[in-house]
């Protein structure tokens with residue numbers, strides 16, 4: 001990674017330039033850097049951001065300069081087959097800014113998830129700006145733009161966790177812990193956190209986990225079954241993105257239960273499961289993109305719940321850092337030292 005000067009075009013039709021105040025470091029940024037998403041280098045990383053709209057294209061009416069917004073990677077089109085069926089949270093044609101941000105020599109940048117917010121200013125589609133209550137701190141609000149929304153939504157929207165359910169979450173980083181928060185909000189009776197790092201398990205407990213399992217030393221499938229009367233959890237959320245943890249999730253769920261895959265695998269990964277088990281165990285195997293959220297519906301709602309003290313989004317911010325410290329933040333993420341490092345701009 002390098003900090004470079006970039007050119008941000010003035011917003012054209014349907015676009016906005018946002019002055020970034022804070023942007024979290026998500027594992028997906030690391031996936032991009034390592035070539036795990038695609039090969040469209042050079043990337044402009046950063047996508048969990050909040051800031052102030054600085055300027056908008058002539059035809060933009062939904063947001064205006066001065067608005068405090070969280071950036072989203074689901075600007076829905078309103079016209080695709082999902083949108084037309086009233087399911088915009090699955091929009092198949094989300095959009096980003098049309099113009100390109102570039103290096104000074106004209107090299108086009110690929111903004112991570114169409115955002116690119118490890119930058120003082122970024123160019124997005126106006127629909128990527130979701131207004132929220134400016135009373136909430138930018139570092140906290142920005143996390144709703146990806147990981148926290150992905151985790152909470154994996155529990156609430158995709159997993160449809162209900163009152164009294166048992167839930168297991170495999171991988172308790174920022175995303176997995178957000179799934180724990182979502183499960184608690186939904187009224188889950190039992191929330192089992194699984195990780196290979198005891199520090200992560202301790203944090204998961206403060207977020208609402210009722211039980212913890214270190215899967216480095218304990219078979220997580222046996223442990224989850226043991227904690228659920230021998231049966232398995234109603235909903236198991238996989239927040240790592242690896243075949244072995246997916247298999248654990250698959251076998252740690254009760255018959256007719258639900259697996260939610262929110263961890264992002266790399267293109268080379270393969271899964272081998274006995275088809276008879278897929279059939280025989282029933283239930284549903286789902287993947288969750290962005291927690292199946294609708295930003296305009298869910299971001300302001302989660303900000304409200306945070307303001308009421310019903311969820312503590314500030315607990316996800318382990319540290320605030322400068323733009324030059326992102327590489328260090330990746331190392332700390334890799335070491336398991338942080339839930340979220342958040343880049344703050346003066």
Ligand SMILES: NC(=O)c1ccc[n+]([C@@H]2O[C@H](COP(=O)([O-])OP(=O)(O)OC[C@H]3O[C@@H](n4cnc5c(N)ncnc54)[C@H](O)[C@@H]3O)[C@@H](O)[C@H]2O)c1
Pocket residue numbers: 026027028031146147150170171172173174175176194195196197200215239240241242245261262263264265288289290291333334336338339
């Ligand atoms: N689906 C989505 O919309 C979406 C959105 C954001 C992030 N993600 C993905 O979610 C995943 C998690 O992201 P994050 O930012 O929380 O990452 P993170 O690095 O903060 O957390 C990962 C956690 O998994 C744990 N872990 C690693 N290997 C494990 C194993 N074998 N068993 C159990 N736990 C293990 C780590 O100790 C760590 O606590 C990543 O794959 C990321 O790309 C998906």
Ligand SMILES: [Zn+2]
Pocket residue numbers: 076077078079080081082083084088090091092093094
């Ligand atoms: Zn659409």
Ligand SMILES: [Zn+2]
Pocket residue numbers: 026027028029047048146147
């Ligand atoms: Zn992310």
